[in-house]
Amino acid sequence: MTTRAEIARWPVQAQQELLTRLEAALQDKQRGKVPWLCDRPVCDGLPHSGRQGTHARTSQRPPGGDSWDTWLLLAGRGFGKTRTGAEWVWRMAKQYERGALIGPTAADTRDILVEGESGILACAPARFRPLYEPSKRRVTYPNGAIQTLYSADEPDRLRGPQHHYAWMDELAAWRRLKATWDMAQLGMRLGDHPRTCITTTPRPLPVIKELLKDPATNVVRGSTYDNLHNLAPTFRRAVVSKYEGTTLGRQELDAEVLDDMPGALVARSIIEAGRVDEAPGLELIVVGMDPAGTGAGDETGLIAAGRGTDGVDYVLRDVSKKMSPREAARRAWGLVDDVSADALVYEDNLGKQWVEQVLKDAWKELHGSTPHPPLRRVTATVGKKLRAQPVAMRYEQQRVRHVGVHGELEDQLATWIPEEDSASPDRIDAMVHAVTHLMKRDRARMVLASPHAVPQGRPA
Missing domain, CATH: 3.30.420.10 (Ribonuclease H-like superfamily/Ribonuclease H)
Structure with a gap:
């Protein structure tokens, strides 16, 4: 067991990291943080024996087996896409050295994937919480694994780096979708089986349509209503009431991939x-x-x-x-x-x-x-x-x-x-x-x- 005197001789940065992890562990305990995955074959994510808080629904669990390269989670707003991606990606860091985090913009990647309420820093347990270094655009885990932050506005930053895995959020909102997707795919070349998790609201874009046809894509669809019991009343008023019963609601709430609508202004x-x-x-x-x-x-x-x-x-x-x-x-x-x-x-x-x-x-x-x-x-x-x-x-x-x-x-x-x-x-x-x-x-x-x-x- 490490003594206080020994800790006092550590470099200042190491002491600060230890303090950060101890504070995080205390926060986890105070929040009564519930393990994300349970062992029930089918689960709605509500509390049950052995799990006293909300946790992963069956549709939020990573696919099993080796037959998939891409986990495509097409889901409506408020489904829990960000939490699902964050829980997957920190676990990947326990096994693999290099990962990519890609959002629509640099601010989205930082504010949602890393620092968000359901982001990596909030989801990773205290004993494995990474250190976020904004100036280096990366998070580093206790085992040395690194995840680099990228923006779909800057696809050329993906030219050159290699990764074992990637989490791509809101693919359908990427302004430079094709260029970013192509550069990211060219960098997925580390390890025996590079994998990608995509969490997005659907839009009928060519990349998404191609993924839906790819036999190596594991497609999971989810609706806003799957997670309605966890959503704030203000969200229900602002989002659900806005889209419910509309054509756009089929996309934003029910996660349907809509093609051309007869009579629409522009196809x-x-x-x-x-x-x-x-x-x-x-x-x-x-x-x-x-x-x-x-x-x-x-x-x-x-x-x-x-x-x-x-x-x-x-x-x-x-x-x-x-x-x-x-x-x-x-x-x-x-x-x-x-x-x-x-x-x-x-x-x-x-x-x-x-x-x-x-x-x-x-x-x-x-x-x-x-x-x-x-x-x-x-x-x-x-x-x-x-x-x-x-x-x-x-x-x-x-x-x-x-x-x-x-x-x-x-x-x-x-x-x-x-x-x-x-x-x-x-x-x-x-x-x-x-x-x-x-x-x-x-x-x-x-x-x-x-x-x-x-x-x-x-x-x-």
């Missing part, structure tokens, strides 16, 4: 056929903004698009989310800066006359007295369906293309049926504002809505 097959990894040279870049309405779940749509030298309009970025007016304005200008946009096009009707002033105030907070890029106000004079139709036609002609994957925008485009729902989603509206502005360059500014320019900064 998924059209979006997929036009997808590119990079845009060519761009002659004009704009940001479209659709401010949130009064509904509790409304988002502010923020989409960047550009007119290419080939005459095609490219959807570049989607940073839409639910936020306050001030946050939305700052986020809009942040997107303008990120893509070097020539103008910001925003909708200002239905009681949203505050938008222009909030945008100007936010610009001053961020850039002081520097002139802002031109603001272009759109006041709708026709219905949203009529405004969206010319843009939908450009999609069909392959004259609007997506740079990378924009999952939530694509879901809306492929599931919004104008004949059935007059209230178009915020992301679609923002995209329509941006692309319509680009189209006006070709049509001598034919008016679909009434733009009122605020002449500032450089021309657009």
Whole structure:
């Protein structure tokens, strides 16, 4: 048994690591942490003899046998995908030296896979909890095993490194899906049987469709309702009530892989056929903004698009989310800066006359007295369906293309049926504002809505 005097002679870092593990062990004990796996052949994850707390359901257990290379967990929101992946990946570190952790963005990989409430640091037991080193993009376990953090926004970081296994989270939300997937697969070459765990909400993307056909893929499907008893009432109100009974709910809650929907604004097959990894040279870049309405779940749509030298309009970025007016304005200008946009096009009707002033105030907070890029106000004079139709036609002609994957925008485009729902989603509206502005360059500014320019900064 190691004495205090011996510990006092240890290097400072070793003492700190010991203290961290002791604190983690105490937290585990205080939380009454329950072992994740039980020995029942079939289990719903609820407490039972030998397991006094919630634990893995049968569908959350790793597949047995040697016949699979990829464990594809297609599940609805709130199913427990992150916990399932984290519990699998720390156990893999007990057997193998090198692993990869890949999320949609660097922040997602850090905040969800590693530091999240159901991430690795929360799931690994105190005696085997890894040390997270953000500057090195890795977690290191007591046995020396290392898992490196990657982002699907930077596929080239996967060029070269080798791994025994990988955990890939929300594959369907990866913006540079094909490039990241290809680079990751080329690095799966250590050991006798490299394996991958994919935890994702489904979308009918080519990579997912190919995996579903691959005999070496072990597919597990799960629904939000499988884990409803563990979900907070606020989640049920915000997510389940939003999607339940809708076409999109079949994807987001029931984890169905949906193909083209008859009557939808744009077919998924059209979006997929036009997808590119990079845009060519761009002659004009704009940001479209659709401010949130009064509904509790409304988002502010923020989409960047550009007119290419080939005459095609490219959807570049989607940073839409639910936020306050001030946050939305700052986020809009942040997107303008990120893509070097020539103008910001925003909708200002239905009681949203505050938008222009909030945008100007936010610009001053961020850039002081520097002139802002031109603001272009759109006041709708026709219905949203009529405004969206010319843009939908450009999609069909392959004259609007997506740079990378924009999952939530694509879901809306492929599931919004104008004949059935007059209230178009915020992301679609923002995209329509941006692309319509680009189209006006070709049509001598034919008016679909009434733009009122605020002449500032450089021309657009």
